[in-house]
């Protein structure tokens with residue numbers, strides 16, 4: 001049986017989740033894609049953070065060990081920020097490697113450029129984990145858009161914010177205590193201001209906008225407010241409504257509008273019951289009608305799930321294309 005060689009970029013909450021899940025799911029992966037999946041190299045920033053590492057993959061800080069290794073088929077990226085992630089992934093694609101990313105900040109800025117580069121080099125780029133954690137929202141939208149138009153999206157896209165708002169309302173935790181808990185559970189970003197000030201939800205909204213509408217909203221049509229100033233008293237006073245950190249993305253009169261802000265939702269709203277770390281995306285489509293997907297929006301395993309699903313899709317798409325290419329090849 002042949003081997004699929006995988007490299008990991010990042011070995012924090014998400015990187016470790018991928019590594020452990022690939023290890024545990026070997027038999028299942030072998031059955032699904034017909035290959036042994038081997039993580040051969042892991043790139044981190046500081047080896048000192050990994051003194052207790054005992055895995056079999058090589059741990060290094062030198063990205064060239066991935067880029068120059070011709071055996072590596074797929075690079076799964078889970079590091080932080082736009083750079084050096086964008087440069088690293090460009091170099092991987094140029095070397096013919098497939099790329100899977102969870103890095104929404106980088107992908108919101110450079111997703112289109114990476115997709116074009118991947119097309120040019122006949123490689124694949126997958127980004128399910130960038131948006132709504134483990135919910136297969138990117139694959140669902142890609143499937144839906146073949147026949148439908150989506151005109152309006154309402155969503156909860158930040159697990160940390162939803163976790164904090166829920167814990168403050170139901171467990172009467174202070175804002176700081178709830179944030180601390182979200183950090184311990186691996187939900188929050190390295191810099192949690194991205195979560196609580198709405199930047200993380202903004203990155204995800206931009207990724208959805210490019211996918212659904214083919215472009216981002218004009219800057220004057222984007223409004224972002226986080227949850228930093230919300231108090232327990234305010235949450236209680238809104239009852240029986242619930243305050244949710246809501247993303248609204250809509251096409252109106254040729255413009256795309258994006259609003260990200262706390263809103264009081266009544267019991268009949270499709271996102272009213274989305275609690276804790278869960279995310280949800282409510283789509284209004286022209287043919288299907290309304291569709292709501294809900295599920296874990298952050299954390300090691302939901303994110304690993306999204307990235308390993310991407311891995312399987314990439315391998316299966318390759319396997320489907322190869323026989324066609326062979327059949328189309330000239331016979332001499």
Ligand SMILES: NC(=O)C1=CN([C@@H]2O[C@H](COP(=O)(O)OP(=O)(O)OC[C@H]3O[C@@H](n4cnc5c(N)ncnc54)[C@H](OP(=O)(O)O)[C@@H]3O)[C@@H](O)[C@H]2O)C=CC1
Pocket residue numbers: 009010011012013014015043044045046047049077078079080081083084102103104105129130133186187188189190297298299300303
């Ligand atoms: N946590 C979550 O629930 C989710 C996270 N994401 C995204 O996944 C990515 C990773 O998140 P998470 O695992 O939580 O973050 P962590 O902070 O837990 O881990 C980040 C990892 O990236 C490594 N790293 C950072 N900068 C560099 C660099 N310049 N070169 C090489 N390695 C680097 C760190 O190395 P070292 O260990 O040496 O410090 C660490 O291993 C982020 O982009 C995040 O937005 C997406 C969906 C969900």
Ligand SMILES: N[C@@H](CC=O)C(=O)O
Pocket residue numbers: 130132133157158159160161187188189195200297298299
């Ligand atoms: N920090 C993010 C992690 C997943 O994208 C969140 O809380 O949603």
